[in-house]
Amino acid sequence: MASMEEEFVNALAELDETKTLELAKKRIAAGEDPFKILDDIRKATDIIGKRYEEGRYFVSDLIMAGEILKQVMEILKPVIGEKRGESKGKVVIGTVEGDVHDIGKNIVIALLEAEGFEVVDLGVDQPPEVFVNAVKEHKPQVLGLSGLLTEAIESMKKTIEAIEKAGLRNKVKIIIGGGRTNEEAKQYTKADDWADDAAVGVRKIKALAGVV
Amino acid sequence: MDVEEIRREKIERIEAVIKGKEPDKVPITAATTVWHGAYAGYTPKEVLFDYSKCKDAWLKVAKDFNFDTFTFIPGLEGMIYTIAMLKDAEMAGAARFILGPTHLALGDVFTRWPGYELNENAHPQFIGKEIMKVDEYKQLIEDPLEFVNKVAMPRINKKLANVGSAEYNAAMAKYGAELAKFGAFMAEASAELAKIGYPTFPMSWSYAPLDFIGDFLRDIKNVVMDLYRYKDVVKEAVEAIKPLVIKAAELTAPPAEIRKQIFGTEVVECFFPLHLNEYLNPKLYNEFYWPSLNDVFKEVVKTGQTPFVLFEGKHDAHLETLLEAPKGKIVGVFEKTDPRKVREVLGNHVILVSGPPNSLLIGGTPQKVEEYMKSLLTDCKEGGMMIWPGVDGGISRDAKPENVKAVVEAVEKYGRY
Numbered sequence: 123m124a125s126m127e128e129e130f131v132n133a134l135a136e137l138d139e140t141k142t143l144e145l146a147k148k149r150i151a152a153g154e155d156p157f158k159i160l161d162d163i164r165k166a167t168d169i170i171g172k173r174y175e176e177g178r179y180f181v182s183d184l185i186m187a188g189e190i191l192k193q194v195m196e197i198l199k200p201v202i203g204e205k206r207g208e209s210k211g212k213v214v215i216g217t218v219e220g221d222v223h224d225i226g227k228n229i230v231i232a233l234l235e236a237e238g239f240e241v242v243d244l245g246v247d248q249p250p251e252v253f254v255n256a257v258k259e260h261k262p263q264v265l266g267l268s269g270l271l272t273e274a275i276e277s278m279k280k281t282i283e284a285i286e287k288a289g290l291r292n293k294v295k296i297i298i299g300g301g302r303t304n305e306e307a308k309q310y311t312k313a314d315d316w317a318d319d320a321a322v323g324v325r326k327i328k329a330l331a332g333v334v
Numbered sequence: 335m336d337v338e339e340i341r342r343e344k345i346e347r348i349e350a351v352i353k354g355k356e357p358d359k360v361p362i363t364a365a366t367t368v369w370h371g372a373y374a375g376y377t378p379k380e381v382l383f384d385y386s387k388c389k390d391a392w393l394k395v396a397k398d399f400n401f402d403t404f405t406f407i408p409g410l411e412g413m414i415y416t417i418a419m420l421k422d423a424e425m426a427g428a429a430r431f432i433l434g435p436t437h438l439a440l441g442d443v444f445t446r447w448p449g450y451e452l453n454e455n456a457h458p459q460f461i462g463k464e465i466m467k468v469d470e471y472k473q474l475i476e477d478p479l480e481f482v483n484k485v486a487m488p489r490i491n492k493k494l495a496n497v498g499s500a501e502y503n504a505a506m507a508k509y510g511a512e513l514a515k516f517g518a519f520m521a522e523a524s525a526e527l528a529k530i531g532y533p534t535f536p537m538s539w540s541y542a543p544l545d546f547i548g549d550f551l552r553d554i555k556n557v558v559m560d561l562y563r564y565k566d567v568v569k570e571a572v573e574a575i576k577p578l579v580i581k582a583a584e585l586t587a588p589p590a591e592i593r594k595q596i597f598g599t600e601v602v603e604c605f606f607p608l609h610l611n612e613y614l615n616p617k618l619y620n621e622f623y624w625p626s627l628n629d630v631f632k633e634v635v636k637t638g639q640t641p642f643v644l645f646e647g648k649h650d651a652h653l654e655t656l657l658e659a660p661k662g663k664i665v666g667v668f669e670k671t672d673p674r675k676v677r678e679v680l681g682n683h684v685i686l687v688s689g690p691p692n693s694l695l696i697g698g699t700p701q702k703v704e705e706y707m708k709s710l711l712t713d714c715k716e717g718g719m720m721i722w723p724g725v726d727g728g729i730s731r732d733a734k735p736e737n738v739k740a741v742v743e744a745v746e747k748y749g750r751y
Contacts, residue, residue, distance in 0.1 A: 182558045182561065183615055221459070222459050222461055225554065272692035272726060272732070275730075301670075302692060306693040311697075
């Protein structure tokens, strides 16, 4: 029989909402180290990300995973407080000026937090200066510029130009993300990388932050 | 050649492709929401709220670029308004999109507009909202039309919140006036386009039933979670919506005599923008999305209309299901699926529409566009296809005119049969 840890990892990776939440509560009630549970969450999100990249999971599965993760984190919060163990790094992320979409950005944030990153979410429709100030203030390893519209590409370019102008370009890696980004858009905006889906985005952000 | 002959030639070119034949050359069916404005020196706000500027820009682009059709996409998804008006053919057809001015008249909570919620240079956006609670599915299923009108519309439109109130009546009157203004503008623009050799194709409106629930009632994220949590009730709701979207297609097609006299064609393109297709894994797609959509396709085809389907995002995982759809009767615009793959899997089962992505029109050069088009046309034009420049949503505000011109030139060079 599988241990409760294995069962928990499997339930989460299989997106079994009821079972995952039940097991999380059980493990806490049994007095388990909450950081051990966090480790298992990371294991499960790794599996979810892999399945996505293998074409077995789709956006709907990531949305459901994000929803379950949110609820598990709510259950864990009272026992771990604000500490989440050792941070894997800091990421600032926001939707660029002129675009108010955020489904993709929010999935990325849920997955990054589950992975142990500290994420600063700037929200939607944010002008270049907000990104510049956030890079100055938070000193993230990675800056994520999100947008769904084809018009977002121009805003991403302007934002990266503003980061460059502020003398911060060599202090932060920049990834653009969204359904209409691609290699062409990466070159045009002078970003370091691009992702048109959330799971690939998380993998690339980890690589840019130097976390393997 | 006189103007009418040019227009006739363009109509025949597109008709040939829709009938599964190769015309003289590959037709270009361009569409945009705000690029014509950018080209003519107007902001998105100006072209979306000031119809004289919009028409000016629309005609300028039509004159300067030799497309076969050039469509102005006037607003954002508003199929629920068509369904709400289903008792009246004229209103149901007119109400299809949420327009800038109708947004102001009704105060919908779904959309954001340049010059109002957004800066005046931004593209308008549909954000959506949860309108129906999960425990209201039952009520929707019992009488969907009643639910749309009595429950959903007052929640969607701030100015219709209090049914029968003075504010409600004034808002509806204003809404009707705005639709009339818009209808007059579209008719006038079509007539002027015809004078410079541009045809307009008759359109009708339908929708994937599950998208209807996701876009207008539950919101995307919620409907996705409902598929995991409340399977049966979602399936019932999909079945309840299905007859309404079929009815909408029948009702909103221009009558046969108008088609012939005004448009000069028998073809009716029934527009389907698909949204959840990219989100759903094949299991969910095959269980909740595709069967009802294919039923709608079949019914629409039976009426002699041609479904014109935007496969938004990546449709790769679901391509094979299209073999179950009526053969050679559906036009498919594939946003991120490689058209070569579409050909490989579907052959001529679906009429292929493809084109360069906006990233190339924005960041590329005419030479890069030419290379892209040469490869696309060489690989895919056999058996007939159409080009849709800026295949991801129509030509983007920031597309460079010289790159759009390069699309037209490349079709001249590599798109002849």
